Amino acid sequence: MRNLHLLVAELDTMNLLTTKIDLDAIASNTRLLKELVGDTKLMAVVKADAYNHGVDKVAPVIAANGADAFGVATLAEAIQLRQLGIDKEVLCWIWTPEQDFRKAIDLNIDLAVISKEHAQALIDTDVPHIRVSVKVDTGLHRSGVDEAEWEEVFALLHAAPHIEVTGLFTHLARADEPEEPETDRQKEKFLQAVESARSVGLECPTNHMCNSPATLTRPDMHFQMVRPGLALYGLEPISGLDHGLKAAMSWVGKVSVVKQISAGQGTSYGLTWRAHDNGYVAVVPAGYADGMPRMAQEKFSVTINGVDYPQVGRVCMDQIVISLGDNPHGVAAGDEAVIFGNGGHSATEFADRLGTINYEVVCRPTGRTIREYI
Numbered sequence: 414m415r416n417l418h419l420l421v422a423e424l425d426t427m428n429l430l431t432t433k434i435d436l437d438a439i440a441s442n443t444r445l446l447k448e449l450v451g452d453t454k455l456m457a458v459v460k461a462d463a464y465n466h467g468v469d470k471v472a473p474v475i476a477a478n479g480a481d482a483f484g485v486a487t488l489a490e491a492i493q494l495r496q497l498g499i500d501k502e503v504l505c506w507i508w509t510p511e512q513d514f515r516k517a518i519d520l521n522i523d524l525a526v527i528s529k530e531h532a533q534a535l536i537d538t539d540v541p542h543i544r545v546s547v548k549v550d551t552g553l554h555r556s557g558v559d560e561a562e563w564e565e566v567f568a569l570l571h572a573a574p575h576i577e578v579t580g581l582f583t584h585l586a587r588a589d590e591p592e593e594p595e596t597d598r599q600k601e602k603f604l605q606a607v608e609s610a611r612s613v614g615l616e617c618p619t620n621h622m623c624n625s626p627a628t629l630t631r632p633d634m635h636f637q638m639v640r641p642g643l644a645l646y647g648l649e650p651i652s653g654l655d656h657g658l659k660a661a662m663s664w665v666g667k668v669s670v671v672k673q674i675s676a677g678q679g680t681s682y683g684l685t686w687r688a689h690d691n692g693y694v695a696v697v698p699a700g701y702a703d704g705m706p707r708m709a710q711e712k713f714s715v716t717i718n719g720v721d722y723p724q725v726g727r728v729c730m731d732q733i734v735i736s737l738g739d740n741p742h743g744v745a746a747g748d749e750a751v752i753f754g755n756g757g758h759s760a761t762e763f764a765d766r767l768g769t770i771n772y773e774v775v776c777r778p779t780g781r782t783i784r785e786y787i
């Protein structure tokens with residue numbers, strides 16, 4: 414009888430759908446960003462499992478190639494970084510006063526103050542030292558301390574001897590649209606916030622507002638730190654521009670079967686697509702349970718051995734169907750079908766076809782998708 418543990422470890426190798434993650438690309442993008450910002454600190458955003466690239470493998474590479482700090486959304490993500498041995502500054506910006514946030518404080522994790530209630534919870538916490546960064550709302554109206562409460566919150570934090578305010582940060586609403594004046598407006602508001610914090614006695618040594626698009630296009634807003642995510646993974650944040658980033662993720666499925674279809678026959682549930690001529694279809698095991706949106710039906714193509722083939726018919730839970738025409742290039746079971754990435758369309762092109770953004774597309778692969786690191 415085989416050891417069940419071994420069998421579980423082997424299960425991954427039996428899946429036919431893979432995200433291939435190029436760690437050299439991530440290293441190169443990190444170095445590119447660090448060189449671009451010079452003496453400014455680089456906070457690498459590795460939330461959402463490093464944008465679904467696998468934080469356990471990705472964070473050490475980013476740390477070794479120039480990141481000075483890490484930014485994450487949740488407490489769990491922050492604590493995971495410490496468990497991975499990351500000893501650099503870590504900032505967490507989504508938490509609630511009801512959570513056990515002291516665990517994070519004990520691990521030297523910086524907490525974002527995103528409201529007066531968050532400030533009060535930290536002020537009331539009986540620990541010797543807490544490092545915080547105040548997230549100020551400068552126009553995104555999502556989370557962050559409202560302008561009307563800036564001064565009160567700054568003063569409350571300043572009066573708490575156990576709280577060290579490392580600085581302020583804010584998040585941009587339209588930095589991916591460089592022609593939009595909103596980014597300049599947010600910059601002005603942010604400068605006002607820093608001035609207001611300093612006027613109540615906070616030093617605010619490290620302030621930051623630049624996500625990927627602003628890091629790449631707005632050196633005047635780098636301040637003491639930048640906070641990019643997307644660009645680290647090699648995805649272009651501004652439509653139509655090319656900053657020389659190297660895409661790290663490819664989503665690839667192995668063709669499970671190639672079969673004939675006759676003119677007039679339909680394929681997949683509902684038989685919504687019917688073959689025009691006699692020909693062949695291929696099946697790729699990427700369904701909506703694996704993150705392929707059902708709404709993607711007939712909006713994209715996959716690339717097999719350098720040739721593009723349209724997806725046809727309904728997206729199922731476990732698979733999609735590809736039309737091969739009369740299969741002039743002899744596509745066969747076992748061939749790799751690139752959904753996006755190396756050897757196929759970029760994640761940005763795939764996103765455009767689906768009417769979404771490359772951020773969402775790289776977060777899609779899930780379910781039976783296994784990761785393979787290059």
Ligand SMILES: Cc1ncc(COP(=O)(O)O)c(C=O)c1O
Nearest residue numbers: 458584624625640641642643644
């Ligand atoms: C607060 C915050 N800062 C920085 C980032 C990184 O943004 P980007 O991936 O556009 O660089 C994000 C991601 O959405 C964020 O939520």
